[in-house]
Amino acid sequence: MLFPRAALLPCRLLLATLLLSCLCGASIAADVEPAETVLLGGKIVTLDAKETVAEAIAVRDGKIVAVGDDDDVRKLIGDKTTVVQLDGKTVVPGFIETHCHAIGVAWAEMEQPYVELTSIAEIQDWLRRRAREVPPGRWIRVPRTDVTRIRERRHPTPAELDAACSTHPVWLNAARKNVLNTLGIERAEIDDKTETLGGGEILRDAEGRVRMIAGGDAYLRGLLPRREFTLDETLEGLQRVHVLYNRLGITSIFERAANREGYDTYQELRRRGKLTVRTNATIRQQFKSGDDVEKFSKQLGLKTGDGDDWIRVGPLKITVDGGIHWGNTYLREPYGERRAKFYVHDDPNFRGQRNYTVDQMADIFAAGHRLGWQLSCHVTGDAGVDAVLDAVERVAEETTIEENRFALIHAYFPAADAVDRARRLGMCVDTQGYLYYKDSDAIHDVYGREWAERFIGVGDWVKEGVPVAVNSDHMSGLDPDRAMNAFNPMLQLYVLVTRKNEAGRVYGERQKLSRIDALRCLTSSAAYLSFDEEKKGTLETGKLADLAVLDRDYLTCDADAIRRIGVVLTMVDGRIVHWRK
Secondary structure, eight states, rough: OOOOGGGGOOOHHHHHHHOOBOOOOOOOOOOSSSSSSEEESSSEEETTTTTTEEEEEEEETTTTEEEEEHHHTTHHHHHHHHHEETTTTTTEEEEEEEEEEEEHHHHHHHHHOOOOOOOOHHHHHHHHHHHSSOOOSSSSEOOOOOOOGGSSOOOOOOOHHHHSSSOOOOOEEETTEEEEEEEHHHHHTEEEEEEEEEEEEEETTTTTTEEESSSSHHHHHHHSOOOOOHHHHHHHHHHHHHHHHHTEEEEEEEHHHHEEHHHHHHHHHHHOOOOOSEEEEEEEOOOHHHHHHHHHHHOOOOOTTBOSSEEEEEEEEOOOOOTTTTTTTOOOSOHHHHHHHHHHOOHHHHHHBBBBOHHHHHHHHHHHHHHTTEEEEEEOHHHHHHHHHHHHHHHTOOOOOOOOGEEEEEOOSSOOOHHHHHHHHTOEEEEHHHHHHHHHHHHHHHOOHHHHHHHHOOHHHHHHTEEEEOOOOBBBBBBBBTSSSSSOOOHHHHHHHBBBBBSOBSOOOGGGOOOOHHHHHHTTHHHHHHHOOOSSSSTTTSSOOOEEEEEEOTTTOOOGGGGGGGGEEEEEEEEEEEEEO
């Protein structure tokens, strides 16, 4: 939990954990108010305009009051100042996780802990273990296993699920395709004549046996008992997720699919004194028109900017297309035989799914902008980005939407012409470094090398001046490196600097960033997305005292060691929320 400013950690505890010391009785000018906390003898990576690296930093009333040399900052030490001796450790601005679903993570983990499964054999082994724990006859749901992560580059078959478990109905969901074992097929009441199920299409093999269901997710979820969580359970689970974030140096997050209930949940967590990350709440809704935006806004009673530096309403968000895991990202070219086979589509001319016309998006964006909303959209494919840019350009003819800092969320495959248009329209990008780390080999094998080289093409955006925030889209799992959406900021920095994936392969040398530019993608550029660049994202006098102390020098350590950097201390609002013993 948070420590009150007047009761920071006792010096003895800090000495035992971080080699901290309290210097009492130091002289200080009568007209200078002493700092509450001073960090000395370190490498303070400020990320200011001059890329200054300082030695010391001082904090008072939740803000940075001095950054500079040790001798200068020592002048702010008073009788009650806590002094942290950094012993050369590196200090960086607190990381801003600009895309997560922390409430969903909390619920999912309480329902069934996530386990990463990367092959059909691992899926079978997990099923055998799970079958020993679950009473016979009860449904077993395999943790989400995307087809891009399966080494065999295909979905398991019902027979392969049967080989691991025939005593329980089994459901595996991957890329919007659902595979059931034989007992699961029977429980779902699928017979030889069934063609559709809950809106999903029954796909069969050459012998007419059920192979999988394309869609129908909601129907299948209805077959499984679902646990309802109380508010107290939700808050406890959410706090556990935030504690993990703090351990990684994360001081601010964007909840990227919130609603009024989610916003109120964060307010309650704060009221109870247990909120340890600043939160920007994106409101997700699928509108059909600008009129829908207006009606929804009146009913919601919120708009962008409402709140304060701890909890604030962010942009509206719509979902424009699909995704690479789902097999329906909207592309400029047809999927072709190879991609169609991989995603189990029967039409090689399929280009993906698009949920809106340009006219619809222009109407929605214009209404949202007029009502004071910042805007964003889930859009993954290059053709999907084209359509969004077309709509934004149309709105720009009538109003100054360039000031909106519209966020393209995901934008997996940047094209040079789209990057230029986005820059001219003042747009930003929110994308996921871990996807490159986990999925670029599959993209190479299924899409081709050129696609892999621009997949999560952060370098293409940054080098053309488009503000980019790199994040995790964390939605399942508590292991920072092995969650379905790996959420370790140091892993993100490693990917941005080295462009290496999990196997050590590099696709697209041009996408590599300098260490400073990479760090900005998780700090100052991330703050820009929420209009907070004057408050956080750099370590400068007057800004919020959100920072992380690292256990090695990020700027000079071996590049391959970046992903192994640990966080010794995390401070939010001048309060220590994590320390490593």
